Amino acid sequence: MEVLVVGAGAMGRWAGETLDAEFEVAFADRDPDAASAAADDTGGRVVALDTTATFDAVCIAVPITAARTAIESHADQASRAMFDVTGVMADPVTAMREHLPERERVSLHPLFAPENAPGNVAAVIDARGPVTEAALDAIDDAGNHVFETDPEEHDSAMETVQAGAHTAILAYALAAEDVREEFATPVSRALSDLVGTVTEGTPRVYREIQESFEGADAVAAAAKRIAEADGEAFERLYEEARGKRRRQGGPTDPGEASADDELTEGDAAEESTTGDDSTRGDRQ
Template sequence: MDTLIVGAGAMGRWFATHVPGSITFADIDQSAAHEAAATHDGEVLQQGTTEEQNYDLVCIAVPMSAVVETIETYGSYAQEAIVDITGVMELPLQSMEAVCPDIQRASFHPLFAPENAPGNIPTVIDREGPIISTVIEWFESQGNTIIPTTAEEHDTAMESIQAAAHTAVIAYGLAVDDVPDGYGTPISNTLDELVTQVTTGNPDVYLEIQEMFDGADRVAEMAQQIATADRETFVKLYHEATPAESNSVSQ
């Protein structure tokens, strides 16, 4: 199988570890493409080439803000199947259908950084076929769990588990003052660890999420309600925040 991976960043390279056969990388950063190709014994697609390029599978692994343009540019290179692992689903699925209506299509979102693999992978199969089935088999053989979903369900969930979650963690990091050693509590220590985890990453990744998905505004709204709540309102909000599973256990 001949595979073109568009995007030679961390996730594009992660996808390459699951792909048997020949691999070609494309990236606007040619040095990144060459580095990825060297690591995975692959080749590099030269930018600006006018020659027709044919690949059995094309994987789109670019930032969410570039996914539509990238599919429009490289979709025609896919002869049998095209997939994306960008982190958003509705946009790439719509674009892949428009550009590649007659071939296999799917959107995957690994809910982890490569160094934390394996993990859960929400999946939408838009047009099934043997290559898509093989990709899923590759993922599962590495210990990943496929989570069938819809584009709407996935993108709505990202508002909570990514946009809102990241906002809450970063806001905590900005709001707290330094305290003497030994003053941490189990909760504050956990939050401090989360702040460290988030802020030692790439800010562009988190910015992309904030720009793509709603959720931050609800965190700000809830924080304001908590800050101004009287006793009765605070208790009400406290119980509303308790996960449903915890409620069912306590009852």
């Protein structure tokens, strides 16, 4: 079987390298040099972006804002199936239903940067068949965990795990003052690591996420509640946050509390400056 990967950026290359286990891979990109480099790296071939050739499957690996146009433009090249790895699901799934009503359709979101693969891959299996099954097998065989969702659940989750999380991290980076390394605490060090992870990315990618998903306003509103809280109100907000954390799978037994929870006021000054290295789960 053959697959055409439309888009030869980092995620397109990941798709090509991963699908190579089950497919012969071709790349098309508006930058022919990028397509050639991706093909060289994966042992695939290059085709023109406006090709009229057909393939068993077409994989759309373009920026979020270009997804619908790419799906419409390349629907005729997909003789049996189409899938996308754009990072948003409601609109691509709708577009694929519209332009490929009789073909297999899957929307995929690798929840990691390609250099951090393997990881979790969200999947909306909208119209299952042998071609999409082969693609899902290739992704699974590469060590990824594929789990099923629906467009509404996925896009709602991205408001928290992408738009909201990025807002909180970037806000901390913008608000933080320069301090000597010796003053770092486990919490501040972890946040600084996350700032590094986010800011090592591509601004355009993060911009598209912020424009595609809500979530920033909720983080800003929560920060305002904390900033304006008096002593008792702050404690209530703290307990509210702890309750949400526990409902999301955090420690529920007092004996499982974090090291920070176990500190007394006198111990606080003795906190270690070591902290766990953090990784992100988005493409971000």
